[in-house]
Amino acid sequence: xxxxxxxxxxxxxxxxxxxxxxxxxxxxxxxxxxxxxxxxxxxxxxxxxxxxxxxxxxxxxxxxxxxxxxxxxxxxxxxxxxxxxxxxxxxxxxxxxxxxxxxxxxxxxxxxxxxxxxxxxxxxxxxxxxxxxxxxxxxxxxxxxxxxxxxxxxxxxxxxxxxxxxxxxxxxxxxxxxxxxxxxxxxxxxxxxxxxxxxxxxxxxxxxxxxxxxxxxxxxxxxxxxxxxxxxxxxxxxxxxxxxxxxxxxxx
Amino acid sequence: xxxxxxxxxxxxxxxxxxxxxxxxxxxxxxxxxxxxxxxxxxxxxxxxxxxxxxxxxxxxxxxxxxxxxxxxxxxxxxxxxxxxxxxxxxxxxxxxxxxxxxxxxxxxxxxxxxxxxxxxxxxxxxxxxxxxxxxxxxxxxxxxxxxxxxxxxxxxxxxxxxxxxxxxxxxxxxxxxxxxxxxxxxxxxxxxxxxxxxxxxxxxxxxxxxxxxxxxxxxxxxxxxxxxxxxxxxxxxxxxxxxxxxxxxxxx
DNA sequence: TTTAGTTTGCGTTAATTATACGCAAATGTA
DNA sequence: TACATTTGCGTATAATTAACGCAAACTAAA
Numbered sequence: 001x002x003x004x005x006x007x008x009x010x011x012x013x014x015x016x017x018x019x020x021x022x023x024x025x026x027x028x029x030x031x032x033x034x035x036x037x038x039x040x041x042x043x044x045x046x047x048x049x050x051x052x053x054x055x056x057x058x059x060x061x062x063x064x065x066x067x068x069x070x071x072x073x074x075x076x077x078x079x080x081x082x083x084x085x086x087x088x089x090x091x092x093x094x095x096x097x098x099x100x101x102x103x104x105x106x107x108x109x110x111x112x113x114x115x116x117x118x119x120x121x122x123x124x125x126x127x128x129x130x131x132x133x134x135x136x137x138x139x140x141x142x143x144x145x146x147x148x149x150x151x152x153x154x155x156x157x158x159x160x161x162x163x164x165x166x167x168x169x170x171x172x173x174x175x176x177x178x179x180x181x182x183x184x185x186x187x188x189x190x191x192x193x194x195x196x197x198x199x200x201x202x203x204x205x206x207x208x209x210x211x212x213x214x215x216x217x218x219x220x221x222x223x224x225x226x227x228x229x230x231x232x233x234x235x236x237x238x239x240x241x242x243x244x245x246x247x248x249x250x251x252x
Numbered sequence: 253x254x255x256x257x258x259x260x261x262x263x264x265x266x267x268x269x270x271x272x273x274x275x276x277x278x279x280x281x282x283x284x285x286x287x288x289x290x291x292x293x294x295x296x297x298x299x300x301x302x303x304x305x306x307x308x309x310x311x312x313x314x315x316x317x318x319x320x321x322x323x324x325x326x327x328x329x330x331x332x333x334x335x336x337x338x339x340x341x342x343x344x345x346x347x348x349x350x351x352x353x354x355x356x357x358x359x360x361x362x363x364x365x366x367x368x369x370x371x372x373x374x375x376x377x378x379x380x381x382x383x384x385x386x387x388x389x390x391x392x393x394x395x396x397x398x399x400x401x402x403x404x405x406x407x408x409x410x411x412x413x414x415x416x417x418x419x420x421x422x423x424x425x426x427x428x429x430x431x432x433x434x435x436x437x438x439x440x441x442x443x444x445x446x447x448x449x450x451x452x453x454x455x456x457x458x459x460x461x462x463x464x465x466x467x468x469x470x471x472x473x474x475x476x477x478x479x480x481x482x483x484x485x486x487x488x489x490x491x492x493x494x495x496x497x498x499x500x501x502x503x504x
Numbered sequence: 505t506t507t508a509g510t511t512t513g514c515g516t517t518a519a520t521t522a523t524a525c526g527c528a529a530a531t532g533t534a
Numbered sequence: 535t536a537c538a539t540t541t542g543c544g545t546a547t548a549a550t551t552a553a554c555g556c557a558a559a560c561t562a563a564a
Contacts, residue, residue, distance in 0.1 A: 027320065027321075028322050029322060031281055031283055067279060068281065068352070070280050070281060070362060071355060073352065073355060074352040074353055097347060098347060098350040100326040101325040101327050102325070103323060110323075112283055114364075181512095183511080183512085198552070198554085200513080200554080201552065203512090203514090204515095221511090222560085223509090223562090224509085224559080224560060225510080225511050225512040226511090226512080227511075227513090228512090434541080435541085450523070450525085452525085452542080452543080452544090453522075453523065456544095457522090473540090475531075475532065475533095475539060475540070476530080476531060476538085476541065477531055477539080477542080478530065478531060478540090478541080479541060
């Protein structure tokens with residue numbers, strides 16, 4: 001305990017010294033990362049939230065995230081926070097936006113948050129059991145509770161971006177299992193983009209791109225004509241991209 | 253002088269206190285903003301750079317920018333820095349990306365930079381005269397010198413984004429004077445996207461969108477058939493967007 | 505065994521959009 | 535007056551998208 005206090009004091013003095021030497025440069029702004037983890041279930045698009053304790057009684061659901069460490073890249077910070085708070089296996093991650101215009105987005109201190117969004121195959125996923133009395137849970141996108149800080153705003157922007165990106169990059173596959181049915185893919189696009197779509201034209205278009213691979217397997221579903229399972233061929237896609245290929249799915 | 257020192261000391265103690273209270277949360281990371289200001293001249297796409305002095309002799313060209321103040325939004329920080337260092341009149345500005353994965357992008361301290369990109373009508377623009385012995389200058393995009401920090405990287409990402417955005421949002425107009433010739437617009441797209449384009453089909457397409465307004469004026473150019481001057485009708489564009497309109501310019 | 509219900513997989517045709525040009529009009533200049 | 539130049543409008547053809555028909559392959563119920 002005493003050693004801890006001394007260490008703390010030493011660190012304190014060190015920081016004071018640094019602060020003094022860089023007086024005019026010293027900022028009192030913290031920097032955090034937050035992550036939107038999207039998963040797709042048959043019930044629709046979902047987001048991973050964690051329950052945070054504020055003070056003694058206030059509890060809020062929030063996006064997983066936290067302060068960036070001094071010697072850690074932003075990317076590593078997101079990965080670390082996600083690993084600490086959940087145990088999801090990401091299939092895609094990208095920076096979303098940096099939220100720093102609302103000075104009081106965190107009422108305690110000025111915190112600027114670099115938000116990321118990530119995708120996982122949620123169809124077969126155990127999320128981490130409660131740790132530190134924190135709960136982790138999937139929420140359907142249309143049943144989001146009021147979140148901590150400006151996380152509702154961040155989430156909104158994330159959903160917008162995900163929808164946009166779905167139409168011009170093949171990231172829908174990152175929300176599905178490695179092997180999937182055409183009807184899964186079709187449902188994913190219909191549900192997420194909230195648009196009607198002709199099943200046959202959709203199939204024709206995707207197949208014409210030549211980025212899917214047929215497997216020998218068939219779906220385990222016991223109704224209707226048995227359906228082939230497909231895989232996304234990322235290598236083939238990357239080759240095509242080099243030749244100037246441009247993925248696009250759009251609806252009326 | 254004494255007053256200044258006392259103020260400084262008081263602020264110092266205050267910061268120490270805050271630091272002590274938030275001991276385990278205190279970071280030693282600075283946060284900055286940088287701006288890419290694009291301008292279009294007949295010679296091509298240009299970027300505004302400022303010359304910075306490092307130490308006693310080292311000089312580097314760099315993107316305008318600097319540290320964010322404690323009580324200032326990110327947006328305001330960019331505007332302030334641009335106003336301090338140049339006097340350009342922005343027609344468009346948007347957040348680009350936050351650079352914080354390379355811990356040593358600034359060799360002195362850990363600095364995370366939130367980069368913005370902006371457009372100006374450079375056709376008729378005086379940039380600020382030398383202040384603080386700093387020089388401000390337009391650089392053609394293919395004649396960029398080695399820049400300070402990771403600014404070459406930031407700029408590259410900015411150019412990529414600008415090119416992409418040009419094809420799906422009508423931001424090309426923000427690089428032109430309020431009234432412009434069709435041939436100006438055509439040249440802008442050809443030059444920036446480095447693509448051939450059929451003049452007549454391009455005109456037909458843009459006109460079909462109904463987002464341009466004819467003026468009564470004609471170009472002052474003294475060769476060939478006199479050409480009408482056009483204006484971009486932003487109100488009309490916003491109306492169309494609400495109805496589901498989607499701007500797009502693409503080439504083979 | 506048959507029949508009804510369901511979903512898949514492959515076509516065909518009409519409508520729309522993009523591409524490739526042709527050419528006269530309106531100017532300045534030789 | 536002839537010529538070079540750039541604008542502005544048009545038309546024919548190719549390519550792509552949208553709309554829909556229908557048989558195949560299965561399950562479950564009759």
